[in-house]
Amino acid sequence: MKMRVVRSGLEFPEGPIVMPDGSVVLVEMRGERLTRIQPDGRAETIAQLPGGPNGAALGPDGMIYVCNNGGMSFTPHGTGWVPGPVDPTSYTGGRIERVDPETGRVELLHNHCGDVALRHPNDLVFDAAGGFWFTDTGKRMGRVFDLGVVYYARPDGGLVEAVYPIDKPNGIGLSADGGTLYVTETYTGRLLCFDLHAPGKIAIPAKADAAVGRVLTGLGGAQRCDGLAVEVNGNICVATLVTGAITVIAPDGQIVDVVPTGDPHTTNIAFGGPDLRTAYITLGGSGQLIEVEWPRPGLALTYC
Secondary structure, three states: OOEEEEEOOOOOEEEEEEOOOOOEEEEEOOOOEEEEEOOOOOEEEEEEOOOOEEEEEEOOOOOEEEEEOOOOOEEEEOOEEEEOOOOOOOOOOOEEEEEOOOOOOEEEEEOEEOOEEOOOEEEEEEOOOOOEEEEEOOOEEOOEEOOEEEEEEOOOOOEEEEEEEEOOEEEEEEOOOOOEEEEEEOOOOEEEEEEEEEOOEEOOOOOOOOOOOEEEEEOOOOOEEEEEEEEOOOOEEEEEEOOOEEEEEOOOOOEEEEEEOOOOOEEEEEEEOHHHOEEEEEEOOOOEEEEEEOOOOEOOOOOO
């Protein structure tokens, strides 16, 4: 597949959003900022986001919603950086922030669900009702690691815990009909799916007393999962760490395609361009945003 580097020199990019004007907005996790990149590669800072901006999505109000993980350590690797465990002395707390893409104004939306503090919000996706799902990976401090959570932020501003516990949830997406929620687990290399019976409501499987995801597939070998996007035909495109690729998984769990990127820290993917046949992929290790001519159209997100 034909690839083009749109922008280099980014400080661990993640969370790409293809905007209506054709620009791509993404977060730079190490750079602690929200950045807009034009098709010709020009970049501008929309807002500084201290901590660890991790995932982003365009909301129904035209604002950019950001998962901020509160901060991580980074070490040099080749031409870029790779993340490590949190530095407790600089951790600012997990939170969801809302950014005005025109003015750069940043607003704190959530840092707790009830009396439970958010630890490491990672990625998010909006549904047609105006609410959004997001993953909280949990923080690793030394040899201690939090259990992960999937939350749902209601359109009225409420926040509910939808799935707990879950092993390091990361990427998240919705099927075209909004009836299935997809979640990747980083360390297990698994893609899980959850049936939804209403906005923000996960169907509880028979004989289970809580939300339990079905394992759609597990990646073999030394592979880990990061962000994801969905194709219009229902395939799920998973950014795959270690091997450095986008792994395309059919709704029945079969792997139908693997697109190498050359970066073992391939973090996320979003679709744009004519007929949504251009994939924009963030490469954290090399600090690049690339575009790839994709063989199948992506699924249009609700508010993009």
